[in-house]
Amino acid sequence: MLIDFLFELRRHKLDVSTHEWMALMEAMALGLHESSLDGFYRLARSICVKDVTDFDAFDLAFSSYFKGIEVDALALAEELWTWLKDPKKFAGLTPEQRRALEALDLEALRELFKKRLEEQKKRHDGGNRWIGTGGRSPFGHGGFHPTGLRIGGPGGGRSAMQVAGQRRYRAYRKDMILDVRQIDVALRGLRQLGREGAEDELDLDETVDETCRNAGELELIFRPPRRNRVKLILLMDVGGSMDPHAELASRLFTAASRAGRFASFRSYYFHNCVYESVYEDAHFRRPVSVSDLLSGTDRDHKLVLVGDALMHPSELLHAGGSIYYHHQNRTPGIEWLRRIANHFRRLAWLNPEPRQYWPHTTIEIIASLIPMWPLTLDGLGEAVRYLIRGGRAPLVEPVVPIDPGY
Amino acid sequence: MTHFDRFQGTETYIASDDLRHAVNVAVALERPLLLRGEPGTGKTLLAENVAHTLEVELIRWHIKSTTKARDGLYIYDTVARLHDSRFGDGDVKDISRYIELGPLGKALSSPRRVVLLIDEIDKADIEFPNDLLLELDAMRFRIDETGQDITAAHRPVVIITSNNEKELPDAFLRRCIFHYIEFPDRQLMSRIVRVHHPDLAEKVLDQCLDVFYGLREVPRLRKPPSTSELIDWILALKKSGVSLARIGGGIPFLGTLLKTEQDMASVVKRGLA
Structure with a gap:
């Protein structure tokens, strides 16, 4: 039955709804598929897929359903998962078993990995911390080679982690997907409306009142339209440990910088930790000293910092601790952060690192200074609420002195 | 049911097979066609040529960042009415004289079928597409000031262009037929x-x-x-x-x-x- 195709599509992560499926059925009843597989392909794709980046997934689903290719992607992933969890056990296989496994359709496997690779990219974009921090993953690629499966080609050893990352992702999925639109919606809360500026909106009630008072002589009253009065400064950490989160940060930037959203919007960059200067560009060529920045902005600006706040403790706590060899900062980073925190009435730090990695790192120290939320949909929403309404900043455990040797 | 395969491209507009098919599906299913593609691949031109092929009028609605969904339906010109009431021109009791239909309003109230082009929908405010859901679904709207209900006699062929469908809400996307205009080989x-x-x-x-x-x-x-x-x-x-x-x-x-x-x-x- 064709309904299986719907589930095949959904298995490939294509979010096809009943609404769309009914439309497809209706179209087929009208004969729009021209009774050909080609026609059906085009028809189904134009109705069910609304994003170019999903076309490939659609192709996979289509070929696996219609050509009878037995790529049971899920089962295969499950198998790999089991091997990865325990490579040693696998080493104990009999030669027959091993041969059987090696005879696994390499093409199919390759296809699967290609797909994983893509998904990996997406997760990366989504800000999942698993990419690029291989050292912390319980599943190195070492777990993969003992299987004796020759899958050197696509992605090489990284594949093992990617598959592992795939499973990991499911657990986080809900709070990890943050696309521009969602950020947009969350940022919509970041507004304080007020009537300021040019008077170019007709105030109908006032006009009627005034006209009456004027004994019927028409008196038009204009008022400025309601505009957002929030002035926002975005301060972003770029480079180094922030690389895996670059895409996520840039989405936030895209949404925040959209024209007309805030009364004023400025953005600056820093690397690793804030010292004397921040920069107007992400290449650190146009410095602005923090003192100038602070004296030039009033306390009612909302400051949002984005960064992983993850660094070596000396980079934060010691004078001269800057990550740049030639940069001798006389004042430790923490002091600069404190000055910034004291200047603004409301500020928030958004951290792409998941909350469970915060304790016992520099994140904890900074979070005790600047109210910090994870850069997830929930976190962003709470940060926005705090920036507008105030209230209590998230609780942070009292800072325990960190052993500098760590 | 309309005759399928009516759109074949025109003398001045060469469409790929996929595009032709997508247009014809959208026309037959009476659903909006959402077009995406690099700038300069003829998204806007397509609407003109579909209108030409179907031999119907084309109504254009170019979206700007300040466009409101309601503006597309109608605009109530209060200033003109106040002006008339002051200087005694015309019948100010007849509110409908001060209602001016927008592009979508015109498309829905047209006695004949038309092609409606909603150009660059992603430029508008984030809630814009959601505000259009009902009107595009039911193809009817109400003018609050006069209490008049307008229902389309013929569902217009709606062609929507966008440069970034990721920012469009799901509920909106679900109602559309999607086509990505690939760069021509x-x-x-x-x-x-x-x-x-x-x-x-x-x-x-x-x-x-x-x-x-x-x-x-x-x-x-x-x-x-x-x-x-x-x-x-x-x-x-x-x-x-x-x-x-x-x-x-x-x-x-x-x-x-x-x-x-x-x-x-x-x-x-x-x-x-």
């Missing part, structure tokens, strides 16, 4: 150029396409030249009478193909111009 492109410049010699066309696709392959161009730029460029070459044989030496009128200084620089650096 060489073969299709030479057909497209032929339509605009039928008298171009085969060899010259070949040279032009060589240069054109060569430019598109330059990495990291901010705005790679598109179909419309190619056509303009060939027009400039023809009008100026610059010998097309010179193309081998350097690219004349590079400014018609590349639109940013940076792109120019990177092309010059690679010795292409």
Whole structure:
């Protein structure tokens, strides 16, 4: 039955709804598929897929359903998962078993990995911390080679982690997907409306009142339209440990910088930790000293910092601790952060690192200074609420002195 | 049911098979067609040609960042009414005289079927598409001031263009037929150029396409030249009478193909111009 195709599509992560499926059925009843597989392909794709980046997934689903290719992607992933969890056990296989496994359709496997690779990219974009921090993953690629499966080609050893990352992702999925639109919606809360500026909106009630008072002589009253009065400064950490989160940060930037959203919007960059200067560009060529920045902005600006706040403790706590060899900062980073925190009435730090990695790192120290939320949909929403309404900043455990040797 | 396969492209508009199919599906299912593709691949032109093929009127609605969904339905001109009440012109009791229909309102109240183009929908406020859901679904709306309900006698063919469908809400996307206009390959492109410049010699066309696709392959161009730029460029070459044989030496009128200084620089650096 064709309904299986719907589930095949959904298995490939294509979010096809009943609404769309009914439309497809209706179209087929009208004969729009021209009774050909080609026609059906085009028809189904134009109705069910609304994003170019999903076309490939659609192709996979289509070929696996219609050509009878037995790529049971899920089962295969499950198998790999089991091997990865325990490579040693696998080493104990009999030669027959091993041969059987090696005879696994390499093409199919390759296809699967290609797909994983893509998904990996997406997760990366989504800000999942698993990419690029291989050292912390319980599943190195070492777990993969003992299987004796020759899958050197696509992605090489990284594949093992990617598959592992795939499973990991499911657990986080809900709070990890943050696309521009969602950020947009969350940022919509970041507004304080007020009537300021040019008077170019007709105030109908006032006009009627005034006209009456004027004994019927028409008196038009204009008022400025309601505009957002929030002035926002975005301060972003770029480079180094922030690389895996670059895409996520840039989405936030895209949404925040959209024209007309805030009364004023400025953005600056820093690397690793804030010292004397921040920069107007992400290449650190146009410095602005923090003192100038602070004296030039009033306390009612909302400051949002984005960064992983993850660094070596000396980079934060010691004078001269800057990550740049030639940069001798006389004042430790923490002091600069404190000055910034004291200047603004409301500020928030958004951290792409998941909350469970915060304790016992520099994140904890900074979070005790600047109210910090994870850069997830929930976190962003709470940060926005705090920036507008105030209230209590998230609780942070009292800072325990960190052993500098760590 | 409308006769399927009515849209086949026109003499001046060459459509790929996929695009033709998508248009015909949207027309038959009476659902909006959402088009995406690089700028300059003829998204807007398509609407004109669909209207031409179906022999119906085309109503355009160009979206700006300040466009409100309601403006598309109607505008109630209070100032004019107040003005009239003061100076006694016309019948101010008749509110409908001060209601001016917007593009969508016109499309829905038209006695005949029309093609409605909603151009660059992603430019509008984030809630804009959601505000249109009901109107596009039910194809009817209500003018609050007069209490008048308007229901479309014929569901208009709605063509929506967007440069970024990711920012459109799911609920909206679900109601659309989606088509991504791929960049034309060489073969299709030479057909497209032929339509605009039928008298171009085969060899010259070949040279032009060589240069054109060569430019598109330059990495990291901010705005790679598109179909419309190619056509303009060939027009400039023809009008100026610059010998097309010179193309081998350097690219004349590079400014018609590349639109940013940076792109120019990177092309010059690679010795292409």
